[in-house]
Amino acid sequence: MKKNLIALAIAATAVLSAANASAAAGQVNFTGKILETGCDVVNTVASPLTVAMGQIAKSEFTAGNTLSAAQTFKIQLTNCPAAIPSARISFDGTPLNGDTSVLQLNADNGVATGVGIQISDTAGVLPLRQPSATYTLVSGSDMNDLAFTARYKAVGTAVTAGPANATANFSVIYN
Secondary structure (H helix, E strand, O other): OHHHHHHHHHHHHHHHHHHHOOOOOOOOOOOOOOOOOOOEEOOOOOOOOOOOOOOOOHHHOOOOOOEOOOEEEEEEEEOEOOOOOEEEEEEEOOEEOOEEEEEOOOOOOOOOEOEEEEEEEOOEEOOOOOEOOOEEOOOEOOOEEEEEEEEEEEOOOOOEOOOOOOOOEEEEEEO
8 A cells, every 4th residue: 555655756756857848938937026115006996986977867878888977086105205206007807707807896786787887097907907197296295186987888789777787896006
């Protein structure tokens, strides 16, 4: 019995060694830095920013890719260290039908369908999980207002009425 276990252990070691010895096709090096401190984020998870998207008739969405009027909102950062000259924002949420340029609506009772929310910055449409344009920061206690827009976007011609709320978290990426 002991001989069988030893033989099994040797065989398993040989298989693992062979897997580790395979040729590499490429390499990825990850670099970064964890800062001692960053800016204070005004719009935290505990105190989120609410963007009023308004009430829009489903008849406004006459075709796929129809957009509603844009609503401006600002992510606010304060008490930024002088060593951090700029920042970018990355929004995270569930993409609608796999399209990272449209945020899926929350699964509320009777939720609207065929529509999601598109976020933009000064450079244009901002895909989820991608960093925004770079915003210059003012250090100290001054408020830094990082401006964005949000709008509803129809993803098909069959938009149905109902609650059209969505939630996105964001991260601050310091440059």
